[in-house]
Amino acid sequence: MDETEDESYAAFLAERREEILQRIAEAAARAGRDASEVELLAVSKTVDVPQVDLAWKVGYRAFGENRPQELVRKLKGIASYPQMASARFDMIGHLQTNKVREVVGNVTLIHSVSSLHLAEAISKRGVGHDVTSDVLLEVNVSGEESKSGFSPDEVRAALGDILALPALRVHGLMTMAPAHDMDAARRTFSGLRELRDELASRSGLDLPVLSCGMSDDFPIAVEEGSTIVRLGRTVFDPSYVLG
Ligand SMILES: *Cc1c(COP(=O)(O)O)cnc(C)c1O
Numbered sequence: 001m002d003e004t005e006d007e008s009y010a011a012f013l014a015e016r017r018e019e020i021l022q023r024i025a026e027a028a029a030r031a032g033r034d035a036s037e038v039e040l041l042a043v044s045k046t047v048d049v050p051q052v053d054l055a056w057k058v059g060y061r062a063f064g065e066n067r068p069q070e071l072v073r074k075l076k077g078i079a080s081y082p083q084m085a086s087a088r089f090d091m092i093g094h095l096q097t098n099k100v101r102e103v104v105g106n107v108t109l110i111h112s113v114s115s116l117h118l119a120e121a122i123s124k125r126g127v128g129h130d131v132t133s134d135v136l137l138e139v140n141v142s143g144e145e146s147k148s149g150f151s152p153d154e155v156r157a158a159l160g161d162i163l164a165l166p167a168l169r170v171h172g173l174m175t176m177a178p179a180h181d182m183d184a185a186r187r188t189f190s191g192l193r194e195l196r197d198e199l200a201s202r203s204g205l206d207l208p209v210l211s212c213g214m215s216d217d218f219p220i221a222v223e224e225g226s227t228i229v230r231l232g233r234t235v236f237d238p239s240y241v242l243g
Contacts, residue, residue, distance in 0.1 A: 006054065012238050014058040019242055020218075020234060027222035038222055041090060041211075043232030045070060049077030051236065056084050064111070064230050066093025068102040075106060092174075092211075092230055094148050097121040105131040111174040111211045111230075114138045114149045116158040119165055126167030133167060136174040136211050141191040144178055152195055159199055172196060172209030172227070177217055185217040189224035215240060 020040065028035040043064040044052050052063060052074065065071040071091060078084045091103045092111045097118055103110060104125045113119050113135045122133050137159075138149035150158065155173075162170060175192045177185035189212050200207040213221025213229035221229055233240040 010054045027219040031223045039228045041230045042235045062088040064090045064092040068099040110135045112138045119162045123165035123167040138174045141175045142188045172207045174211035189221045193225040
């Protein structure tokens with residue numbers, strides 16, 4: 001991109017960010033929540049490092065990537081932008097056990113711990129490298145076959161073993177809602193919150209973090225208690241129409 005393109009893209013990013021923050025504030029108000037409880041994670045998987053830099057300049061501070069290889073590429077890229085040294089990167093996508101080495105120690109939060117086996121691999125890697133990973137447990141609340149994550153029963157069964165792992169701290173739960181069905185999305189988000197309440201009271205832990213809500217459904221997620229919305233298209237794509 002040349003400079004004028006940069007400027008107009010940055011103007012789009014800034015304006016859209018204000019609109020998104022407004023939508024979050026309105027949704028929080030409808031639910032009697034404080035908007036400051038909701039973190040906005042800009043999902044940068046479809047854009048390149050210069051666009052991440054522009055997003056940083058308009059105020060985004062936290063980014064999400066869904067593939068380990070692309071995460072590593074982005075981290076290498078932003079190393080040449082010193083102002084972004086404190087940028088937060090989270091891993092939000094499906095993670096295979098043979099890829100944990102690319103993620104552990106490189107991210108602030110892993111949203112997508114989807115099995116006991118993966119939790120064990122993350123902890124094992126952490127023990128070897130003196131890193132305790134902050135994680136969320138991904139739960140397939142809607143039961144769609146295409147979605148990864150623990151079933152609610154699996155997470156109930158595995159929680160004790162996961163909490164016993166030495167190099168892992170569980171902060172809450174993450175889910176993805178079915179697309180194009182706002183009623184199903186709401187049921188998914190409220191189901192995630194109820195499951196969190198149940199697991200928290202059983203374990204005696206707080207589990208304060210609920211990572212849910214994407215471009216099409218984040219206001220509903222905020223109404224239902226989300227504390228991190230993961231937004232890609234609505235942040236970065238000028239052709240995406242914010243509903
Ligand atoms: C891509 C992605 C998002 C963002 O989706 P949008 O619909 O573009 O907002 C959120 N979470 C995960 C896990 C993703 O892979």
